Amino acid sequence: MSTASDLLEIRPEGLYCPPGGFYIDPVKPVDKALITHGHADHARAGHGAVMATSQTLDIMAIRYGEDFTGSRQIANGAQVVNDVSVSFHPAGHVLGSAQIKITHKSTGTAVITGDYSRQPNPACAPFEPIPCDILVTEATFALPVFRHPDxxxxxxxxxxxxxxxxxxxxxxxxxxxxxxxxxxxxxxxxxxxxxxxxxxxxxxxxxxxxxxxxxxxxxxxxxxxxxxxxxxxxxxxxxxxxxxxxxxxxxxxxxxxxxxxxxxxxxxxxxxxxxxxxxIISDHVDWPDLTQTITELNPAETWVTHGREDALLRWCELQGRKARPLRLLGYEEEQD
Incomplete structure (x- = not known):
């Protein structure tokens, strides 16, 4: 029987969706990439095709040139990629940043947050909480000491x-x-x-x-x-x-x-x-907002990537929540 964990797997190129045949924020060139936002450690040039918000596509063109990809597709509402429903939702990180929600009828729903923030940001759209079976979250500031001030x-x-x-x-x-x-x-x-x-x-x-x-x-x-x-x-x-x-x-x-x-x-x-x-001005979730997000969304599994993974995994364990580290490489902590 298929489960939500069959929606995603780790490959050398990055996070891959087997039923959809696409990668999300891959660290190497791939045939099809879904991109959460325009920071260079998430949005790289050279992919065969890229799907992203219109603003992220524009930003990639500004940073890499108009020929940064073979083809581009604007994320606009729910779209079907092979057998997977894909939609993009505001992440509150930078202009055009999005969480990517993927759903397959036989496996469930995963949300890949990319980088995200729950503090008000007048330069971009606010974070949108999205219920899911699997939450893939960053852990840039995943230590209790990190509490961002006003x-x-x-x-x-x-x-x-x-x-x-x-x-x-x-x-x-x-x-x-x-x-x-x-x-x-x-x-x-x-x-x-x-x-x-x-x-x-x-x-x-x-x-x-x-x-x-x-x-x-x-x-x-x-x-x-x-x-x-x-x-x-x-x-x-x-x-x-x-x-x-x-x-x-x-x-x-x-x-x-x-x-x-x-x-x-x-x-x-x-x-x-x-x-x-x-x-101290951050565009990432701090410890209280990170743990609040997991508590609020209450996913069946939390997958933790790029950052202080161990502390968050321990917190999940103490809360009786299922969690796993992704150990993805190629994402930089300094883009904050």
Missing amino acids: PLGEIARVLASIEAFPDRAHLIGAYALGKAQRVIMLLRMAGWDGPIFIHGALQRLCDYHISQGVPLGDLRPATIDRGKKSDFAGQIILGPPSAFAATWAQRFPDPVICFASGWMQVRARARQRGVELPL
């Missing part, structure tokens, strides 16, 4: 620092897809209505968010004309974390280095990056 409270710390040090530029490290736009929106919600200067690596994705109705406000290139360094005193500049390791950050007046990431709760990581003002 992100607006973290932004308030930036604004307080600007008030205290008006002669210094405030540089915020934020990943180009998702985190940068969320930080910008949080700044707007907190009352910062002035210009926000952005590194060139953020421009195309910020422009795309604006085209999708995300009101990022007045964005300007973070370029310095000769003799105009002082113009950035008291200003906010966003750039990818990689730019902060170069001389780019030192072009600005006595910069206060900030970094927006859930990992900023770990002080050693902030010190390693030379971060003066760590901002």
Whole structure:
């Protein structure tokens, strides 16, 4: 007799659905891939065919070029792939991010969450809880110590620092897809209505968010004309974390280095990056939201991937819940 666990199996390429003949977020090129969101560790170029939300397909084209796949299919409502019903539902992680629900009449339903967050995010659609037999969940912050604070409270710390040090530029490290736009929106919600200067690596994705109705406000290139360094005193500049390791950050007046990431709760990581003002702003579920999700959805099985698997497996055991680790490789924890 078939069970829900027959819906999915682990292969070297990644998570595979045998009755559907497709992979989900594969780490190697495959004939057919369903993609949860546009971060590079989940969305890779070179697949024969890709199904994803329209926004994720657009983002992949921006990042990889229009020929990133042989063919593309927009996920729009429930669709049948071979004998499997497939639907995409908001994950609350980044623009276009989705959980993928797959159902087979003889095996049941599985939901692959990809990366997800239950905190309000003004830059993307909110997480949608989906009942299922198998829940495949990330475990990026799956330790009880990880409890993300109110992100607006973290932004308030930036604004307080600007008030205290008006002669210094405030540089915020934020990943180009998702985190940068969320930080910008949080700044707007907190009352910062002035210009926000952005590194060139953020421009195309910020422009795309604006085209999708995300009101990022007045964005300007973070370029310095000769003799105009002082113009950035008291200003906010966003750039990818990689730019902060170069001389780019030192072009600005006595910069206060900030970094927006859930990992900023770990002080050693902030010190390693030379971060003066760590901002604990995460686009992943923390421990309370992760355990709440499992409790709320009450799946027959929980499959745990990429992160702190052992702690969550132990929690499931203590709760009398069936769980297993997937040990998938190729997903990076730093995309937060």
